[in-house]
Structures are given as C-alpha cells and as structure tokens.
Amino acid sequence: MKRLGFYLLLFLLLFLGIQRLVVPKYQEELVEGSMTREYYKEDKNHQILFLGDCEVYSSYSPITLFNEFGYTSYIRGNSQQTLAASYYILKETLHYEIPKIVIFSVNDLRYGKEYEKESYHRLLLDNMKNSFIKYDLIESFKVEGETFLSYLFPIFRYHSRIFQLTKEDFKYYFKTKPITHNGYLMRVDSVPVTTIYQGKPLSNYTFEEKNMEYLEKIRKLCEENNIELILVKSPSTYPYWYEEYEKQVEEYAFHNHLTYLNFYDKKEEIGLDYQEDTYDAGLHLNVSGAEKLTRYLGLYLKENDSLEDMRNNETIALKYKEKTAYYEEMKQEQYEELKKYGKITMYGGKE
Amino acid sequence: MSFLSYSFFLFLFIVFVSYYIVPIKKQWIVLLIFSILFYVFESNILYILISGISTYLISLWIEKESSSKKNQKKLIIGISLNMILLLTLKYNLLKEMIGRSILIPLGISYYTLSSISYLVDIYQKKIKTNGFFRFFLSISFFPTLILGPINRYQKIEKTLFQNHSFHLQNVIDGSLRILYGIFKKLVIADSIYLIVNFIVTEKIGGIIPIFGLLLYGIQIYADFSSGMDIVLGFSKMLQIDLEENFNTPYFSKSLSEFWNRWHMTLTNWFKDYVYIPLGGNRTTTWKRNQNIFLVFLLSGLWHGFTWNFLLWGMLNGIFLILEKTCSYHPKSNLAILKNYIVVCLLWIFFMYPDLESIISIFHASKFTLPFFEIMSPAAYLVLIISIFFFIFVEYQKYQKKTFSFLGRNRDYILLLLFIFTIILFGNYGFSFNKAEFIYSRF
Numbered sequence: 001m002k003r004l005g006f007y008l009l010l011f012l013l014l015f016l017g018i019q020r021l022v023v024p025k026y027q028e029e030l031v032e033g034s035m036t037r038e039y040y041k042e043d044k045n046h047q048i049l050f051l052g053d054c055e056v057y058s059s060y061s062p063i064t065l066f067n068e069f070g071y072t073s074y075i076r077g078n079s080q081q082t083l084a085a086s087y088y089i090l091k092e093t094l095h096y097e098i099p100k101i102v103i104f105s106v107n108d109l110r111y112g113k114e115y116e117k118e119s120y121h122r123l124l125l126d127n128m129k130n131s132f133i134k135y136d137l138i139e140s141f142k143v144e145g146e147t148f149l150s151y152l153f154p155i156f157r158y159h160s161r162i163f164q165l166t167k168e169d170f171k172y173y174f175k176t177k178p179i180t181h182n183g184y185l186m187r188v189d190s191v192p193v194t195t196i197y198q199g200k201p202l203s204n205y206t207f208e209e210k211n212m213e214y215l216e217k218i219r220k221l222c223e224e225n226n227i228e229l230i231l232v233k234s235p236s237t238y239p240y241w242y243e244e245y246e247k248q249v250e251e252y253a254f255h256n257h258l259t260y261l262n263f264y265d266k267k268e269e270i271g272l273d274y275q276e277d278t279y280d281a282g283l284h285l286n287v288s289g290a291e292k293l294t295r296y297l298g299l300y301l302k303e304n305d306s307l308e309d310m311r312n313n314e315t316i317a318l319k320y321k322e323k324t325a326y327y328e329e330m331k332q333e334q335y336e337e338l339k340k341y342g343k344i345t346m347y348g349g350k351e
Numbered sequence: 352m353s354f355l356s357y358s359f360f361l362f363l364f365i366v367f368v369s370y371y372i373v374p375i376k377k378q379w380i381v382l383l384i385f386s387i388l389f390y391v392f393e394s395n396i397l398y399i400l401i402s403g404i405s406t407y408l409i410s411l412w413i414e415k416e417s418s419s420k421k422n423q424k425k426l427i428i429g430i431s432l433n434m435i436l437l438l439t440l441k442y443n444l445l446k447e448m449i450g451r452s453i454l455i456p457l458g459i460s461y462y463t464l465s466s467i468s469y470l471v472d473i474y475q476k477k478i479k480t481n482g483f484f485r486f487f488l489s490i491s492f493f494p495t496l497i498l499g500p501i502n503r504y505q506k507i508e509k510t511l512f513q514n515h516s517f518h519l520q521n522v523i524d525g526s527l528r529i530l531y532g533i534f535k536k537l538v539i540a541d542s543i544y545l546i547v548n549f550i551v552t553e554k555i556g557g558i559i560p561i562f563g564l565l566l567y568g569i570q571i572y573a574d575f576s577s578g579m580d581i582v583l584g585f586s587k588m589l590q591i592d593l594e595e596n597f598n599t600p601y602f603s604k605s606l607s608e609f610w611n612r613w614h615m616t617l618t619n620w621f622k623d624y625v626y627i628p629l630g631g632n633r634t635t636t637w638k639r640n641q642n643i644f645l646v647f648l649l650s651g652l653w654h655g656f657t658w659n660f661l662l663w664g665m666l667n668g669i670f671l672i673l674e675k676t677c678s679y680h681p682k683s684n685l686a687i688l689k690n691y692i693v694v695c696l697l698w699i700f701f702m703y704p705d706l707e708s709i710i711s712i713f714h715a716s717k718f719t720l721p722f723f724e725i726m727s728p729a730a731y732l733v734l735i736i737s738i739f740f741f742i743f744v745e746y747q748k749y750q751k752k753t754f755s756f757l758g759r760n761r762d763y764i765l766l767l768l769f770i771f772t773i774i775l776f777g778n779y780g781f782s783f784n785k786a787e788f789i790y791s792r793f
Contacts, residue, residue: 007763014771022775118781145781149357155774162775163729 019155022162023126025172027179028346030123032079034179037127039076042182043319044097047307048073050183051090051218052105053081055234058284060103061294062182063327066320069298070309073099075183078124080115083108083214085124088137090218094225095133100307101228103297104218106249106260109207110239116143125151181327186287188334189344193274193282199240207248219256228305231260235267235293237274237282261300263293270296287331354497354581354788355536355779362389363585366493370589375514382492382511382589383484389493394457398436403487405432406466410473410480422474429470437463442656458496460653464620465490468503471624478505485512494585498578498790500596500616507593515590523762525588530769531744532580536788537777539741540574542734543567545725545778551703556715560699567702568695569738572601575614575790599749601694604686605679606670609694617653621646636676643675644668655792659709663700670697701789733776 026033035057048071050056056077065071076089086108093099121141128134130152138151150157161169179185222229231253233241241264253260263270270292274282277289285293301307310316334344353359366385373381390396409429413422441459469486472478480486489504489511543566549555550563579596586593594616603609610618622631629642644665651664670693673679681689703709722731747753753761 003760003763007760007767011767011770014767015774018771018775147357147781150780157780159775159777159780163727 015155018162019153020173021165021169022158023154024158024161025168025176026123026127027172027176028168031179031185033123033126034176035076035078035183035185036124037176038178038180039074039093039183040129041178042074045316046072046074046097046099046182047310048101048103048301049090049093049099050075050077050103050105051081051086052077053108053111054079054284055105055107055236056103057180057183057185058187058286059234059290059293060297061184061186061287061290061327063184063320063324064291064294065298066310067324068295069302070311071298071301071307072310072316072320073182075180077105077183078120080111080117080120081108081124082111082116082141083211083218084140085137087214087217087221088133088140090221092128092131092133094221095131098225099227101230101301101305102218102222103230103232104215106231106233106245107236107241109211109215109249110245111211112208116141118143118146121146122157126154178326181323181330184290186290186327186330186334187279187284187344188287188331189279189338190276190286190288191279191281192276193237193278196282197238197240199242202242205242205244205248207245212252215252219258229258231258232297233260233262233264234285235264235270235272235289236284237278259304261297263296266296354578355533367585367588371517375516378515378589379485379488379512383488386488386491386493386496390457390491390496393496395454398440398456398459399462399491402433402436402462402466403490404483405429406470406490407480407483407486410470410486413470413473414480426470426474430467433463433466433470458491461495461499461501462490464617464624465502465504468501468505468620468624472503472505478508481508494582495593498575498582498788499614500579500582500594501620502593503616503620507591510590510592513590518590521590522588523766525584525586527762527765527769528580528584528587530584530766530773532577532584533777534577534737534769534773535573535580535741536577537773537779538737539734540570540577541778542726542730542737543570543573546720546722547702549725550720551708553717554708554711554715555717555720556712557718559718559720560712562720564695564698564702565692567698568601568691569741571698571701571789572597573741574788578788578790599745601691602687602745602749603690604681604683605674605690606667606693607674609690610667610671617650621650625649640672640675643672647671658706659700659703662706663697666697730776737772737776 024030024033026037048062048065050060050062050073054077057075060073060075062073062075065073076093078085081089086104090102121138121143125134125138128137134151135148138146138148142148147156219229221227231249233246233249246262249260249262252258267274272285272289272292277285277292279286311320334346337344337346362385366381369381369385370378387396390399406429409425409432413425413429416422416425437459440453441455443453443455469478469489473480485508486504489502489507492502492507492511495502547563547567547570550559555563576597583593583595596614596616598612598615600609600612603612626642626646629645630638631642632639634642645668647664647668648661649664651660651662651667654660654663699709703712726734
C-alpha cells in the first residue's frame with residue numbers, strides 16, 4: 001500500500017510538473033492568455049468593471065482613471081471575447097465582488113459562429129480558475145474537436161509543445177510577471193491610419209439571436225445586483241461598425257433604459273489623432289489614445305454618476321502608487337525598445 | 352464510439368464497476384446488458400438479432416435430430432442464412448439488388464464467423480445449447496465487436512460465464528496491457544500513418560514505396576495488435592481470458608509460420624471450418640494445394656470484396672503452396688528478415704486503396720519524401736525509440752521472458768512510463784488528424 005501511495009504521488013507530481021511545462025506561459029510572444037489569470041491576484045474592490053473584447057483591454061487605462069478621477073476599475077476583456085464568455089466572466093466576477101458600474105463593449109455583438117475559434121477559447125480559459133461557471137462556459141462555446149477534459153487538464157491539448165518548448169517556458173515556469181495594468185494591455189508604438197474603411201454591404205445585419213440572449217442575461221444579472229450597465233463602442237476605424245448595428249444597440253439601450261456611448265462619433269471631443277493614437281492603423285488604441293479616451297470617460301462618469309473618489313483611501317492610494325510606478329516603468333521600457341529596435345518586441349509586439 | 356475516445360473509456364469504467372458490484376452469478380448478465388446497449392448506441396441491432404436468433408433456433412433444431420443426414424441440411428440452411436446476411440450487408444450486394452445501401456452492421460465479419468462456428472460445433476456435438484442469452488453474449492461481447500478476436504463459444508464458454516471475484520493484480524495487468532496498446536496505436540502506428548499516408552496520397556514513386564511498405568508492416572501490426580491489447584486487457588480486468596490473436600508474428604521464418612502467428616483466431620477459424628472439412632493435409636498434394644489456395648482466397652475476401660484483397664489472398668496462398676511444395680523450413684535467423692520483407696511486400700494491397708493507386712507508383716513524378724515537413728526531427732527520434740522498444744518487447748515475448756529485471760516495482764514503473772509516453776508523444780487531441788484502426792473497416 002505504501003508503494004502504491006508513493007507511485008500515485010510520483011504520478012501526480014510528474015503530471016502536474018509536465019503540465020506546467022507544456023502549457024503556454026503567455027509572457028512574451030503571445031501575452032493575451034495572461035489576462036484571465038491576473039484578475040485572481042487583484043484586490044477585489046473595483047467600482048467599475050469593463051467587459052468585452054480587445055476594444056476594452058486596449059482602449060481604457062484603469063491607472064489613468066484612478067490617478068485622474070479616483071475611480072477603481074478592472075478590465076476583464078479577452079481577444080474576441082464572445083457574449084457568452086462576457087456573461088460567464090461577469091458571473092465569475094460577481095462571485096468575488098460587486099462593482100457599481102459594468103461598462104460593456106458592444107463590439108462583441110458582431111461576433112457570429114465564424115469567430116468561435118479554439119485558439120481564442122484557449123487564451124481565455126487556459127488560466128481561468130476551475131469552477132462550475134468555467135465548466136458552463138466551456139460547454140457553451142465548445143467547437144468541434146474541443147474536449148472538456150482538455151480544458152480541465154490542458155496537458156492533453158498542449159502535449160505536442162514538448163517539441164516546441166522555448167526559453168519562455170523555463171523562465172516563467174515557477175513565476176509569471178504581470179502583463180496588464182488592471183487588465184489594460186499597454187502598447188506605446190503607433191501606426192497611422194491611412195484609410196478609413198467603408199463597410200461592404202452584408203446580406204444580414206441583425207445580431208445573432210444567441211448574442212442578444214446573452215446581452216439580456218448580462219443586463220438581468222446587473223439589474224439583480226444593482227449594477228449600472230453602460231454600453232460602449234470604442235473608436236476603432238475597423239472592422240466597420242454599420243449603421244444597422246448602431247440602430248440595434250440604440251434600440252436595445254432605449255428599451256432597457258441603458259446608457260449607450262459610441263466614442264467613434266466623439267473623436268474630436270476626445271482629442272483622438274488617428275495619426276498618433278493607434279498601434280495598428282486604426283483597430284486598437286495605443287497608450288496615448290487609451291489615456292485620452294479614459295479621461296473622456298472619466299469626465300462623463302464624474303458628471304453623470306456619483307462614484308466615490310478613492311484617492312482619499314490610503315490603502316488603495318498606496319496600491320495604485322505601486323501600480324502607477326509599474327505602469328510608467330513599462331511605458332518607459334517600451335519607449336526605449338521602440339527607440340532601439342524601431343518596434344515593440346515584447347508584450348505581444350513580436351509578429 | 353472509437354476505442355480511443357473518452358466516452359469509450361467512460362463506458363468501460365461503468366461496465367467494470369457494474370461487473371464487480373453485482374452478485375458474481377449475475378456478472379455475465381451485466382456484460383449482456385452492456386453489450387446490447389453498446390450495440391444499440393453504435394449500430395442497428397436488428398441484423399445481429401436476426402443472425403443470433405436464427406442461429407440459435409437452428410441449433411436447437413439440429414440438437415433435436417439424431418440423424419446426421421437431416422442435420423446436414425439444417426446446418427447448410429443455418430450457414431447459408433448467416434452468409435446471405437454477411438454478403439448482402441458487408442459487400443453491399445443489397446445495393447446491387449434493390450439499389451439501396453445499408454450501413455454495415457458493427458462487427459458483422461466477426462459475429463457471423465462466431466455464429467457459423469457455433470452451428471458447426473453443435474452439429475458435430477462438440478457443444479450443447481445452453482440458453483439463447485448466453486449464446487448471444489458470446490457473439491456480441493462488446494469489446495470484441497470492433498476488431499475481434501473471433502469468439503468461439505466452445506473456447507470462451509468457460510471463461511465468460513464463470514464467476515469472478517475482484518483481484519487487484521488482474522486490474523493492474525489488464526491496465527498495463529491497455530496502456531501498452533494505446534502506446535502502440537498513438538505513438539507508433541499513428542506516427543507511421545503520417546509518413547505512409549503522405550507516400551500514398553502524394554503518389555510518391557521510386558524506392559520510397561518500398562520504404563513505406565517496410566514501415567507499413569510495423570504500422571499495421573502496431574495498430575491491429577493495439578486494438579487486441581485494449582480488448583484483451585479489459586477482458587483481463589474482468590478476468591475473462593479471450594483467445595490471443597498474435598504471437599510475435601514478425602519473428603516467423605516462413606510464411607506458413609507467420610500465418611500460425613498472425614490474426615490467429617481468423618486463421619484457426621478457416622483451418623477448422625474450411626480447410627480441415629475439405630480434407631486438410633490428409634489428401635493428395637494437388638487437393639491440399641487447392642484447399643490452401645481456397646482458404647486464402649476466402650481470407651482475402653473476408654477483408655473486403657475488392658481486387659486488392661483478392662490478389663493479396665491469392666498471392667499468400669500461392670507462396671504458401673510453394674513453401675509446402677519445396678519443404679521450406681529455414682533455420683537461420685536471416686530468414687526472419689527475409690520473411691518480414693515478403694510479408695511487407697504483400698501488404699502493398701492493404702497500404703494502397705486500389706490497384707490503380709498501386710499501378711500509379713510506376714508513373715510517379717515525385718521520388719523524394721520531405722521527411723521534416725511530415726514530422727519534426729524530435730518526433731522522428733521518439734518514433735525510432737518507440738519502435739525499438741516495441742521490437743524489444745516482442746523479442747522478450749518471443750523468448751518467453753518478462754520484464755523481471757525491473758524487480759518488484761515493474762508494474763508501477765511500466766504504468767508510469769506508458770502513461771507519460773502516451774500523454775506527451777501520442778498523436779491525439781485538437782490539432783491531430785485521427786487515424787481509425789485499420790482493421791475496424793473489415
């Protein structure tokens with residue numbers, strides 16, 4: 001029996017040890033898989049929760065929002081985060097904390113079946129804590145070939161990486177570094193917008209029924225928890241945001257007495273310069289763009305909501321002082337890198 | 352439900368638990384219920400029921416009569432009924448007749464031969480009927496439905512219906528065998544599949560198809576025997592000892608020895624129910640040669656009604672006749688290699704889907720294999736080490752040795768070794784193309 005116990009323990013250690021080795025660390029080349037993990041390490045006392053896809057994690061800077069307005073916030077956004085994912089992430093967040101406001105990016109409503117890809121599911125789920133909410137999420141968007149077991153034990157998905165291990169896998173085996181700033185993924189480089197794309201006519205502009213169902217679920221969940229839900233559209237120049245999309249969101253917001261802010265129409269007021277403020281010619285805002293948009297949002301919240309200024313709370317202020325230092329340090333590091341190589345090679349910049 | 356799906360292993364687990372929690376006298380009923388459930392989920396149970404019920408009724412009818420002449424007619428009726436079902440369903444003759452095709456019932460090639468052997472054994476008074484449900488379990492025992500082995504009531508009656516109490520060592524032995532099977536399938540057979548499939552689909556010519564055939568010899572054996580390991584390993588966990596299908600076939604020094612070691616339940620079935628009734632060895636040389644040829648022709652056709660299998664069967668028959676005629680009984684170990692090459696060359700009819708593809712080798716325009724586009728160098732290294740390990744295990748079996756040098760911890764060390772080799776180096780998961788068991792199509 002002792003021998004059996006020894007070998008069982010050895011099996012467990014080897015299994016978990018090898019699993020840790022082969023699962024991507026999301027620290028240098030592809031960093032988007034770190035976002036889910038980082039939330040768990042946070043103090044859970046945010047006044048604002050941002051939900052959505054890349055349009056939230058690249059457009060709003062919680063550090064700026066705190067330093068300039070005193071609002072604590074966190075972004076729980078992932079690449080191509082579907083409505084279903086946003087709903088389950090909100091559910092999971094409410095398990096830890098109840099924010100005063102949820103700011104939801106309506107860009108997700110565009111997503112149809114073609115956006116449901118295993119690679120994006122992995123970025124979101126690889127570092128999500130095990131819970132029934134996670135299992136429901138897996139079941140809700142599993143595509144062909146994805147198995148529940150491989151999410152429970154990612155070694156079954158990444159076993160073949162044993163032949164593709166890099167320095168990154170060993171360097172961050174025991175400890176990972178923070179990649180985001182309260183969920184904000186910083187990029188300082190800029191690529192000017194040269195063309196403003198016009199959308200090609202579509203055969204159908206109606207958002208998928210499933211998406212609207214999940215939006216309704218998000219709304220209800222907020223209502224049940226006395227959370228104000230604000231819908232936002234970030235100022236990306238592409239993919240094209242059709243007038244028909246806009247009307248559907250406006251209608252939904254009107255019927256449900258929700259605030260809807262389309263920042264694309266407000267670029268002058270925000271002070272956005274598309275020659276300077278995006279890092280990929282119009283899709284994602286860089287740090288300069290994100291700080292401008294955050295200031296604009298902060299002013300809106302100050303005028304329209306009665307959120308407490310948390311800068312007077314010593315513990316929180318101290319925490320944000322540290323966060324700000326890391327924020328500035330990363331900004332500096334990226335500027336130096338940009339100067340040296342002409343491009344960002346870390347933090348997902350290597351393409 | 353594939354042998355290598357999570358759902359199949361979950362099913363095995365449920366059967367295993369149910370088997371040991373019911374009173375031991377009812378264990379076979381658990382197997383019967385789960386075999387029926389398995390069949391209902393996987394295929395149309397109607398045909399196996401028709402075959403089973405008709406076979407059993409005719410067996411009762413034969414038992415009633417003492418006159419051998421009258422019984423012969425009943426036996427012919429029983430065999431014909433089974434053969435008609437096999438021919439119409441497996442070879443799609445129904446499509447020729449009524450223009451409608453039907454999905455081939457699961458395991459029809461295996462349970463038809465089991466049913467025929469039951470009828471003949473009843474006729475020859477080697478066995479007695481012992482209840483329909485017992486007989487039905489013997490032909491429908493679910494692990495054997497996909498790849499065999501071909502069950503003969505006479506041989507499995509005792510082990511299948513005996514009472515079995517739980518023994519941990521059997522569970523460990525069975526698990527080890529299952530894991531070894533999965534290792535052979537996912538690490539060896541499915542890696543070779545990537546190379547062989549490339550050679551076939553890209554129509555590569557020159558010396559490469561020969562290289563492919565030598566690899567295919569390993570692939571088909573690793574693939575087929577892995578399925579057997581899973582079946583026999585699980586049966587071992589239930590303490591049911593089914594017949595072995597392989598006995599280190601590639602250590603044979605001649606083709607006739609090979610056929611005594613390869614797919615043994617099929618070979619023995621043809622020997623006992625076709626070759627011997629036709630006269631076997633106790634006849635003239637000419638007649639004996641005719642019988643050998645016929646047996647291999649039928650064996651080829653059992654695999655499929657195509658020119659490939661017909662030629663494969665015929666050539667095996669001709670080579671075997673030549674060996675017998677020349678009294679070929681080599682002693683040298685070099686004969687093992689020579690025989691392996693002959694067997695592999697004959698696998699050409701399995702490796703290529705049809706004769707046209709075989710002929711196309713001679714008109715090929717590509718003559719090289721982009722090795723590292725198919726797999727990474729590290730994956731080749733793992734494959735080579737795994738093949739050496741496979742050969743080493745085969746050699747140990749050939750020498751009738753066990754892994755005793757690993758000492759008291761042998762089972763645990765091997766369990767860990769197999770589990771981690773499969774997890775890390777197996778061809779499975781989201782980014783891999785699944786290769787079905789080669790013999791599951793027969």
